Every structure is written in structure tokens, then in C-alpha cells.
Amino acid sequence: MSEGAPGLWAGRVARLATMHGKEAAIAPPLARLAGLEVRRATGVDTDALGTFTGEVPRAGTLHEAAEAKARLAMRAAGSDLGLASEGAYGPHPQIPFLASGVETLVLVDEARGLVLRETMEARRPVYDQVEAAGLAALEPFLARIGFPQQGVVVRPNRGGGSQRKGLRARAPLARAVEAAAAASPDGLAVVETDMRAHMNPTRMAAIAQLAERFATRLARACPSCGAPGWGVARPGPPLPCAWCGGETLARGGMVWGCAACGEEAAQDEARAIADPGQCPACNP
Template sequence: MFTGRKLLIATKHQKEKIIAPLIEKAIGALCFISTAFDTDSLGTFSGEIERKDNALTTLRNKCLLGFQNTNCDLVIASEGSFGAHPTLFFASANEEMIMLKDFKNDIEIVARELSLETNSKGITIEFEKDLIEFAQNIQFPAHGIILKSSEKNPLKIRKDFDSLVELLEQYNRLKSDHSSIYAETDMRAHRNPTRMKVIEKVTYSLIEKIKNCCPNCKTPGFDVVSAQFGLPCALCSLPTRSTLSHLYQCKKCGFQQEKMFPRGIQVEDPTYCDNCNP
């Protein structure tokens, strides 16, 4: 379905360096990028433009933007979010989402990756030595830094520093007009190798989903739509909160199939049983 077709990677931050080789090898599409549109118009990590929609809607809009401006009907886009981990409350996390949108065949395939591998940080700086320490902690200059006149609604934003000398020079210029400066890790993909690794992982997940075709109509993207809990405890046999099965559904023809024991085990360790270990 995809072999030999042109595939647009909707990005302006060099994500194609990671995504294109993997996708071309896996599905035989011919990847390219375009400057005919600006994905930053949907929101920026540096703060100039606020992202108005959630990550999934933003992904769809990126793909649509690419399609409308290049007339390429096969598009991939990715979108990242950063914040507290949903269950490890004191840990920071990077959630990456990636979408393949085939406008010709009306197919949408989405993959997600939640990772603790992130250096997303921000700090208010009053002294030059604190900025130097922050730069060392986030592995600058391999990872970028953004300077802002304030954390919220900054009037001035400075970025794309390639050396400590340049960073300190811009810091002192901003500091001459403000009592403190807000410094944060640059989370744009081309300025953050740690994030790029997570984008690589989610691309592999997308490839797995693309290759998982519907048993009924052979459409790519036969994917999990719900999970059934109740894996029995190995000791007392009562149902636990662990996953018993996954329900797969084709977005094209609606065919459904339940797959038992997705974790490869048929009973759960009593450690995770509410009856044995309340």
C-alpha cells in the first residue's frame, strides 16, 4: 500500500533525520520534507505561539497542513508533551505521539511512547554561576537552552546558542533589564538529542502498528481499542487488576478480535493481587 509512494514528514526541526531512514526501510515509501508550510504555527515549545489543541488534534492538523500545502496524500507528523509522569508523580516525563495519515486510503495510525528519559527543566536565574550550573546539568551545548525575560508571558525570548560564551552574553543583555531570567531546556527536537531518542522509539512503535494488518480486509493499523482486566492470581485464582486481554479493531472495516494474555503470562504474581496482598 505504501511502497514507492511519496511520504511527507511534517517537521521543521530535523525529525526526518530519525524518522525517514526507519520508515523508508520498513514500508518502502519515499520520504521528503517541505518548507511550504510552518508546523510552528500550531504551537512552539519556545513559547512564541501557544499550542491551543491537545497533542492528538495538533497531530491531525499538522498532517492536514502538510497535505493542503504539498498535495502529498501520505504524511507523518509527531508531537511531544512534557510534564509530570502520570503515575510516578515526582518524575518528569516525555510523551511522544506520532501519526501516519493516508488521505488517499482514509487511514490514520497513531503510536505513543511515554518515557522517563527527559532533561526537561526550568529555573529562575539571578546569578551567572547558576546559569553555568544549569547548563552543565542539562548537557549544554549538546542540548539547547532557552532564555526568557519571565517564565510566564515573556516579552523577550532568546535561543539557539552554540557556546557558553554566547549564552552568557545573551543572559547578561537580558539581565540588564530584568532582576532575574528564566532558563529552560530547549525541547525542540533538533536541539534535544534526548528527545530525539524517544522519537526514534515511537517511530519503531508506529512501524509495528503499520505492519499489523486487519485479518479481514488487510488494512494496516489493526490496533488495540480496549483492554479487559482480570488476569487470575497464581495463588488464589481470583481476578486481579492486571490485563487479561486486548480487543483489536480495524478502523476501516470494523472487524474486531480479542487477543488473550497480551503480556505473555496466564496468571499474575500474588504480589499484584488485592486479595493476597491487600
């Protein structure tokens, strides 16, 4: 494996589809760590592929959505290299009152016939919503989410109706809440965090962190075929229990892989056996 192999991306320009200023988070680490130049593709309506604010539901998986976006950028720019970022946020599947999120970056390299990606759980995402009849009741929520650096979206609680996005000042927020509450049969407006990257500083920071990780992957050549993108591919197999030898919930080190040739290798120092505390038989 050649760490930071020079020239893997020399002379290439990746076109990024974004309407939300993500190039500021993505381009610098890719240039610095992978030697890959990133430029925004103009004339791509990424919102047409689905939005965080709900007007256009997104189709397929997160990876599919990102890949479709990257291909749109390539087509718009007439390039053979397309890059896109996609994220999904919602209530935490296991822990009540907690939010969870995942961010992914996908690079489509038509010249090499390669699709590379990096995915990361967004830690402590700012994703929240509240129902309110007026601005006064909103103050604890606004303090919690970091308004006005964090933008909000407002819509009527019931009966559909239009929504206002990208609100980052109290006066327009108060007017939007009043209008949405008046339009809702129950007199309540829903106010939620705007999840678009330029309206959500925490999300933008998560994308920057993911871009660093992705850049490191892009700079690594496969030890077998030399293609870029050598890195974590999947978790290792379950480990046997130290007491009973049965399959446990613990896993060994991550398995690294190559998207071009399918080569795989256990990379991290893998433990051979698991603590019985993680065994469903010994510690049910």
C-alpha cells in the first residue's frame, strides 16, 4: 500500500453537485490530502433529486442518491469525474429524544470505471423540531439548536400548506410562525432545523470531517491493482466467545478493500476472541 501516492489524481478535476456551498467543506481536504481538484458544477438542480425539507422525497438509498447527483454533475460539466455529498437525519432508532444522522460522499470515476464512497455517522447532529403557536414558546428550542447560526424551516402543523425555509432572523421567523399557525386547524406551527448544509453549521462540519477521511482513502492505492480508494470496506466477521466458542456480538478489526479489483485484507489489529460479556449464550 502506498500512503499518499502522488499522481493518482494528477490533472483530474472532480465536479461537485451542490447548491448549498458544500465545496467550502469538501474541496480543501481533497486538494491537500489527495491532490484532487474539486470544482462546483453549475446548472445542477440538486433539490430536484430530493430535499431535506420534504417537498421532493428522495428516491433510493443514500448511496444511490449521491451517485445520481454525482452523475448529474458530470453530465452538466461534461466531465468524467463527478462528486456528490448526501446525508440523512432523523430520530435516533434506539434512543428516544436523540437525533441520528449519516453522511456519505461518492466519487464516480468514469475513466477508471470506479465508484468510490465514504460514509460516516454524524455525531451530535443538530436535528430537532417543535410545535408552537408563537415565537415566545420557541425560545428554549431556538437556544438549544443554536439559532440564528442554525436556520429553521416553518410549516403549518396540520392541513399541509406551504413552508418557509432558511429562516435565520427573529422578525421573519415570528411572521412565518404566525402565518403557519393561522393556516393550521389546530393553531400550531411546526418549526424544525433546516438540514441543508449552508443552514446547518454542525452538518457542514460533519461533511468537512468526512471529506478528510475520504481524501485519505482517495490517496491510497490498492496493493494489488494500484487503483485509488483502498480503505475500510466492511466490518470483520463475528468473534468466537472466550468461554463457549459461540458467535458473539463482537467483531474483529475492519476489513479493507478495493472497489476496482475486489482485493480484501484484514487491516486493523484483530482480536481473536471476544469477552464473554458480549456472548448471547454466556451473558444473555
